[in-house]
Amino acid sequence: MFTDLLTVAVLALVGTRLVSVATQTARTAAMRQRVVTILRGLRLHHFLLVPVALTLVVTVATLLLRIPGLSFGWWTAIGGQGNPVIGVTDKTSGTPLEWLVPMLFVIVLIPILPLFAEREEVMFRQGAEHWSWPHRVYKCVQFGLVHALIGIPIGVALALSIGGAYFMTAYVRVYRRDGGEAALLESTRAHTAYNLSIAVLLFVYLVAVATGVAT
Template structure:
């Protein structure tokens, strides 16, 4: 599946390698403010939620890969078995997706270097950095059409996560375009792919951290209501 995404992406710009610890060093050097980036991340979350709400009004976009698989399997399997099989097939597809960016053993070692004292944030930053290097890093060499195409591929990647609705996947294409604008702004300011990638990855990581916190709060409220 990663091969298909690479075919849909613009030509590989051979991005410069960046690892999590370097991202935090660039932040500590004063190139950007986490506070300002947190505000930007919140803004992107609001835009994402609003876009999802709007798209859910379109028939069919509330479906996800796992829901469609379940519906198809229910034609010849009981509901419980169909659901379990759909999740099994879907998760297998996610794990067998492949790599979007190939790293050398030494680069993988650098990825394991702790960026901050917060291990949870280190993981979130690493995952965000992987996606930024795959979908944004080097985009200064693309046309605007290619940048839009890369953002669409970013959204489609999240639909492949099977539990995301099609509406969420399309909305995340818009979010990905927001990360791309952050990258391009910092690239034009510093003419450095490393600093631009670090900036986009930081906004992306903060976005994910805030989004996960909101999801945890909503789940806690729902559980409290049930109790």
């Protein structure tokens, strides 16, 4: 009973946060323009390496989850699945809420993914041109482990360091050619393309579940 209430509280908190950011973005011209700027710069090359990066992340995560202790995540401990931002929990298994709640979360999340991606790029990639290689590796691991704070299993969070390395590579490559502002935009676009790909795949799967095509 307590875990049920806790799960509902987490979903309510995350849902409220997503709606708040989405509403603020819709009302603020500067935020809307920033989203447009990021999205307009997306090109095919931003998506081409997403399957490779995602495959590496999933493979490493699968291996790490076999190590005792690395499968722990506070969200999964209370019945959640994956990332609480997606709203998937076994508490709704077998009911329409199983696909309806995460579908609503994804619909709200997709338009603001560029802003979330940019915030993380500012935190974990901006300034990388001045860092030593060990410090860059540290920032990639830090990027991954931060996701453990929001409930993702530790092993999966560590595997996300690979995604961090992918975005770091995009940043450093463009910095050498065009400077810091262009580098931040490039890594943000690579990050946005990565997240958008996952969100779209998840949405398609949820539609399939809702229509009975998948279970």
